[in-house]
Amino acid sequence: MTGDFDLFEVREPETQSIPFVYNSPHSGRRYPLSFLDQSRLDDRTIRRSEDHYVDELFGAAPAFGAPMLLAHFPRAFVDVNREPYELDPKMFSETLPPYANINSARVAGGLGTIPRIVAENVEIYARRLPLAEALERIEAIYKPYHACLRRLIARTHARFGFGVLIDCHSMPGNIRVAGSGIHPDFIIGDRYGTSASSELSQAALEFLEGLGFLAVRNKPYAGGFITEHYGRPARGLHALQIEVNRALYIDEATLAKRGDFNALAGSIAIFMQQMAEFVADYAGDTALAAE
Template structure:
């Protein structure tokens, strides 16, 4: 049975669709006791990213937000478990390790193949089915769709990337997931915002960007990965900084305004 609280979706009036796959914190009954104490704190969550974009619906964007933790299933990974970054450790479809390489589960409590298949059908597929519905609806109404995938991460994760991450990281699968004019326009806004940024640097887009970004079908997709320290003073949700968030949201709003206009 598909959980009634699997995701929320507010349909907008523009061609812009926001996907927020990793800010959820729900766990199905019985899962938490199988997890390590550290994993139960959900350390790799995209903390409060939905709040950074709380203005998007008023701009006419459709907002699709997952409510379950990425440790249940990672909605931004391919269902077959293929690696997205061959030169880096795999962060899997049903993660067995935290980003720092420590285990998600207590020994002997890992999901078996049957449970993984259940999670695919129960948590992963319905989110993607709804995303496809919204993309198709946007194309039907506007002739095109612009998908913006919202993420955040700790600014330093040595196991996944070297050094300190820029504040804003735009990914377009090396320019193949959206029109070049769209990437260029967003890059101009990044330059104007005054934050450190990268375009197709460490993050070029996950499964959502790569799979749904098909500009030849008038379906454009971009991923924005934000470093925690651009809007928080630490790595937990209670360190959210209103002062930092106000400034960052003004930048993000300018980026989405461009996408609405281009869309």
């Protein structure tokens, strides 16, 4: 199914020196030929759901001492930022198993574990899929990806007694905060305070604003399955989702990088360094308070 490329990789630092794990689950851009044959979309349209080049924007993570997990498979093929079996019964030629979640808002929107659409409600497939196809993708890609992410988080928590997962994404340039004319450059998602401490979220916002960006919290993106599933602040495990506005760094029509792509990556590297320095103090204070 995907034997022509590695499914994902972990870019490791020489030594993990900070309690961070960076994750880029939607920036994969290697499309299995069998998937392209199934799709009714052209080569550019099928890429509309990618978090374009987010793995490169946050690529400095290992240099700062943090591992980075990144997908090579595309989000349109299988979405690991979902429950394992959020499946749309209209997509498949057989009845779904009883454990499938067919009623989630994400399934209703066409963006389940096996997506039905790419961005802007464009249908991916010309015909229904065999159920075995979906289950194979989940077994071969989804489950190994999450097993790897769990290992990285557990290793980090065991080493430092504290851990921060930064789940890295991008958003369309036309996104705005509902009820306002605000078009944010970045959105920090913490599931409304349940996946990370407010101190971490506020620090992230302040660092981005200090770099000259317009940053907001949770609206319209509060974090997906990964943020919700792995964030356990009471146990010293914090998960933040960060969304970058694509209009800052690509031409959304051609998907070509803009000339200031490297400048944005440099600003994000400064942000990452600032977060590492903040967490070094914050984790120490938290540990002392617990004693």
